[in-house]
Structures are given as structure tokens and as C-alpha cells.
Amino acid sequence: MKYELIIIGAGVWGSSAALRAVTSGLHSVLLIEANAGVAMESSAKAGGVVTNLLWGSENVAWVKRSRQLFQTAYDASRDRSILQPYGMITLFDESVENFVRQRTRELNDDDTPAEIWSSDRIVSEFPDLDRLPSSVQGLWTPNDQHVNPTAYAQAVVNLARDAGLSVRLGQRVMRIDVQSSAVSVHLAKETIQAERVLVAAGTWTGKIVETAGFHVPLRPYRVQLASLHMPEGYRLPMVWELATDVYLVPDGPHNLLAGDGTRLYxxxxxxxQTSGDDDFISDIAAQTMRLTSRAQNAGLRQAWAGLCGGTPDRQPLIGPLTSRLFVACGDQGIGVMRGPALGELAADVALGQAQAPHLNPMRYQGHRDFPIRAGFTLES
Ligand SMILES: Cc1cc2nc3c(=O)[nH]c(=O)nc-3n(C[C@H](O)[C@H](O)[C@H](O)COP(=O)(O)OP(=O)(O)OC[C@H]3O[C@@H](n4cnc5c(N)ncnc54)[C@H](O)[C@@H]3O)c2cc1C
Structure with a gap:
């Protein structure tokens, strides 16, 4: 049997692409995932922050579309963990005040609620942020959400299965060959044919397409997160401190996720190393304590690291390597909040239903040692 489309990788991007493909009228779509379940790699390790406070109008548009798709998955599955409406406070000092004020105006002009609070206002709204210096201000974006990427991907794959998607879990793609009439996808004990293949395998995408002789300008870099046990409980929104890149994400009444940015190599x-570094582990509780006394008796439950994919211009790589082989990767650490929209776009491009020449993966041919830059920043 020859599939019309095979999608490799069932993270947030590949799962979203699969749903789009089967609801676009294709009859034979196969999703292949190396792990025993969906979204167990970068998607499972993410903080799950969803915000319109991103650089670039196209990124914001992808977040907006993704929010609709998160909501659809939530409505279909009734899994309440998929979406949580926490809101986010972005802490900043006067050195970037003008810039943050400008971004606030841009958000408001785009109908996104956003307002600047003094430190007194922050503490009156969120008394547990009781350690802030009086010089700090906060940009409050109440519509920001937390998403559980694995629950979202599972809901989406369930919907896609109902619409006819075939799924193979626990099957690693070892190699692909592109021929003039088909693409051969080699698993450990079997080879499957497809008219087209979309590789949405996160930071593995580069290695997979290399087996077919292609190079994509993608450099995987490492991001860490810790889960803190908060024995006294707390009441916090999502918090992002610009000066240090420390961010906090609520994760239940006695659990708080805390991260501090990236390792850019x-x-x-x-x-x-999939566990947290010693210096990260020793530092992150203290960083959290700087913001809230509620973390005074916090204990570390777990610290982990995952990979994000950097590209030369920090924009995703979506599109064809040949007429039969397509990629969707280059998440830049903001790939959950844009992932559903980008998965959808990747499927549309692979099926010839949309074009995105500015995201073409061949646009930086030959670029290998470009500088890796974080994606979750305010600056474009
Ligand atoms: C610590 C951390 C915090 C983050 N926080 C946020 C955040 O708050 N908000 C946000 O928007 N983003 C965040 N991100 C980024 C986000 O996790 C990624 O952008 C997103 O998960 C990318 O999704 P993906 O589907 O492209 O990749 P993945 O989730 O990695 O999915 C790729 C899939 O491909 C599969 N695969 C790989 N090789 C093969 C093969 N040979 N055969 C078959 N299958 C294969 C993998 O098993 C995997 O399931 C964070 C990332 C990290 C590491």
C-alpha cells in the first residue's frame, strides 16, 4: 500500500498536521512516532506558556490561530488540563520601560488586553509576589494561557483517528529515500511507501532528512525547567522576569514550574543531558524565592532539559525539500504556542493547498554555524 501522506513525529506540530491532513479530504494518512505515546519529547517538557507577547505580527497571528485550535481540542475532549486561563505578568525595570510601553500599545491596538501595573498594584492583585523591589513594574496580559501540550496532542490524534488517520507508535524511522514516484520510509523491520512525506520530528528533523541527502539549517539548543513542590500552596499567575529570563508557571495548588531561559549552544x-544541570538546580529555587516568600520552603521535585530548534532568522522551516519531501521544524522555544497553527500550515503546504515561500527550508542553504538566538524574547 502507498499512503498519500506520511507524517513523521507526533509532537504538537506533527499531531496538528495529521488532523489537518485527514480533515482536508485525504483518505490514507499515516502518523509515525518513535515513542510509545504522542508528544513525549520537547512538547512534553515545555512550560506551556501561550502569549501574544511575541515579536513579529506573523508569530502573533500563529498564536491566535493556535489558541482557536487548543480550544477546539479542549471542547472535543473535555480534558480540563488542556487549557488554563492564568494570565501572565511580565516584570521589567525602567531600563526597558519605553520599549515595554510601546509593546503594550501594540497589543492594545491589536485588541489584546494588556496594562502596565506598578509594583504596589502587582502585590495587591497577587499578594504572593511579595518580594518585588518597588522599582519593578509589570505588564499584565490577562488572556495569556497555559496549555498542556501532551493532552492537546492526544486529543488531536484522537480526533484525527476518528477521521481516518492511521497511527504507528513506538516505531522509529531509520531512513528515508526519495524516488521519482514515491518516498520510502524505512522502519526497523519494514519499509512503507508514500506519495509525500512530511518530517515534523522536532529537533530530529535535520538528522532524518540527512538520511535522504538533504540539509536543513536547524541547530538544536537546550532549555531547562524545574518542578518545585510548594508545601504552603500559592496563588500566582504566570510570571516572566525580563531582567533574568526567570519564568514561573502554575502547575496545581502545590506545584510550580520554574525556568530560567536557555543554553544557547x-x-x-x-x-x-536530559536532567537539569547542577547550577540550574541549585539556583532556580533561590531565583523563585527572590519573587515570592511562598517558595521559602519549596523543594525540588524534578528538573529536566529538552531541546528547541534554532534557525538563522528565528522563523520556522516549513516547506518542500523536493516535490515529495517536506519539513516542519525550527520552533525557537516558542513552538507549543504556535505549534497547532504551524502544523496546520505545514500540512497545507505539503498538500499544495498553501504556499509559504518565506519559510522555505532551502532559504538558508549552506548556513551551518549561524548564531543560536532565543525565540522567547520581546525584541524582533
Ligand atoms: C524546557 C522547555 C520549555 C519550553 N516552554 C515552552 C513554552 O512555555 N511555550 C512554548 O510555546 N514552547 C515552549 N517550549 C518549546 C516547545 O516545547 C517546542 O517548541 C515544541 O514542543 C516543538 O514541538 P514539535 O512537535 O516540533 O517537537 P517534539 O515535541 O519534539 O515532537 C517531535 C516528535 O518526533 C518524534 N521523532 C523524532 N525522531 C523520530 C523518528 N526517527 N521516527 C519517528 N518519530 C520521531 C519524537 O519522538 C517526538 O515525539 C519549551 C521547550 C522546552 C525544552
Whole structure:
């Protein structure tokens, strides 16, 4: 049998692409995932922050579309963990005040609620942020959400299965070959044919397409997150401190996720340290305590690291390598909040239903050692 489309990778991007493909009228779509379940790699390790406070109008548009798709998955599955409406407070000092005020106006002009609060107002609204210096201000964006990427991906794959998607879990793609009439996808004990293949395998995408002789300008870098046990409980929104890049995400009444940005050098997705670094582990509780006394007795539950994919211009790589082989990768650490929209776009491009030449993966041919830059920033 030859599938019309095979999608490799069932993270947020690949799962979203699969749903789009089967609801676009294709009859034979196969989603292949190396792990035993969907979204167990970067998507499972994410903080799950969803915000319109991103650089670039196209990124904001992708977040807006993704919010609709998160909501659809939530409505279909009734899994309440998919979406949580926490809101976010972005802490900043006067050195960036003018810039943040400008971004606030831009958000408001785009109908996104956003207002600047003094430190007194922050503490009156969220008394647990009781350690802020009086010089700090906050940009309050009440519509920001937390999403559970694995629950979202599971809901989407369930919907897609109902619409005819075939799924193979626990099957690693070893190699692909592109021929003139088909693409061969080699698993450990079997080869499957497809008219087209979309590789949406996150930071593994580069390695997979290399087996077919292609290069994509993608450099995987490492991001860490910790889960803190908060024995006294707390009441916090999502918090992002611009000066340090520390961010906090509520995760239940006695659990708080805390991260501090990124390690901006290249890692091999098959060989990287998946646990947190010692200095990160020793530092992150203290960083959290600087913001809230509620973390005074916090204990570390777990610290982990995952990979994000950097590209030369921090924009995703979506489109064809040949007429039969397509990629969707280059998340820049903001790939959950844009992932559903980008998965959808990738499927549309692979099926010839949309074009995105500015995201074409060949646009930076030959770029290998470009600087890795974080994606979750205010600056374009
Ligand atoms: C610590 C951390 C915090 C983050 N926080 C946020 C956040 O708050 N908000 C946000 O928007 N983003 C965040 N991100 C980024 C986000 O996690 C990624 O952008 C997103 O998960 C990318 O999704 P994906 O589907 O492209 O990749 P993945 O989720 O990695 O999915 C790729 C899939 O491909 C599969 N695969 C790989 N190789 C093969 C193969 N050979 N055969 C078959 N299957 C294969 C993998 O098993 C995997 O399931 C964070 C990332 C990290 C690491």
C-alpha cells in the first residue's frame, strides 16, 4: 500500500498536521512516532506558556490561530488540563520601560488586553509576589494561557483517528529515500511507501532528512525547567522576569514550574543531558524565592532539559525539500504556542493547498554555524 501522506513525529506540530491532513479530504494518512505515546519529547517538557507577547505580527497571528485550535481540542475532549486561563505578568525595570510601553500599545491596538501595573498594584492583585523591589513594574496580559501540550496532542490524534488517520507508535524511522514516484520510509523491520512525506520530528528533523541527502539549517539548543513542590500552596499567575529570563508557571495548588531561559549552544538530540544541570538546580529555587516568600520552603521535585530548534532568522522551516519531501521544524522555544497553527500550515503546504515561500527550508542553504538566538524574547 502507498499512503498519500506520511507524517513523521507526533509532537504538537506533527499531531496538528495529521488532523489537518485527514480533515482536508485525504483518505490514507499515516502518523509515525518513535515513542510509545504522542508528544513525549520537547512538547512534553515545555512550560506551556501561550502569549501574544511575541515579536513579529506573523508569530502573533500563529498564536491566535493556535489558541482557536487548543480550544477546539479542549471542547472535543473535555480534558480540563488542556487549557488554563492564568494570565501572565511580565516584570521589567525602567531600563526597558519605553520599549515595554510601546509593546503594550501594540497589543492594545491589536485588541489584546494588556496594562502596565506598578509594583504596589502587582502585590495587591497577587499578594504572593511579595518580594518585588518597588522599582519593578509589570505588564499584565490577562488572556495569556497555559496549555498542556501532551493532552492537546492526544486529543488531536484522537480526533484525527476518528477521521481516518492511521497511527504507528513506538516505531522509529531509520531512513528515508526519495524516488521519482514515491518516498520510502524505512522502519526497523519494514519499509512503507508514500506519495509525500512530511518530517515534523522536532529537533530530529535535520538528522532524518540527512538520511535522504538533504540539509536543513536547524541547530538544536537546550532549555531547562524545574518542578518545585510548594508545601504552603500559592496563588500566582504566570510570571516572566525580563531582567533574568526567570519564568514561573502554575502547575496545581502545590506545584510550580520554574525556568530560567536557555543554553544557547548546539546539542545532538540523540546525546544530550536530559536532567537539569547542577547550577540550574541549585539556583532556580533561590531565583523563585527572590519573587515570592511562598517558595521559602519549596523543594525540588524534578528538573529536566529538552531541546528547541534554532534557525538563522528565528522563523520556522516549513516547506518542500523536493516535490515529495517536506519539513516542519525550527520552533525557537516558542513552538507549543504556535505549534497547532504551524502544523496546520505545514500540512497545507505539503498538500499544495498553501504556499509559504518565506519559510522555505532551502532559504538558508549552506548556513551551518549561524548564531543560536532565543525565540522567547520581546525584541524582533
Ligand atoms: C524546557 C522547555 C520549555 C519550553 N516552554 C515552552 C513554552 O512555555 N511555550 C512554548 O510555546 N514552547 C515552549 N517550549 C518549546 C516547545 O516545547 C517546542 O517548541 C515544541 O514542543 C516543538 O514541538 P514539535 O512537535 O516540533 O517537537 P517534539 O515535541 O519534539 O515532537 C517531535 C516528535 O518526533 C518524534 N521523532 C523524532 N525522531 C523520530 C523518528 N526517527 N521516527 C519517528 N518519530 C520521531 C519524537 O519522538 C517526538 O515525539 C519549551 C521547550 C522546552 C525544552
Amino acid at each position: 548546539e546539542h545532538d538530540p540523540d546525546h544530550y
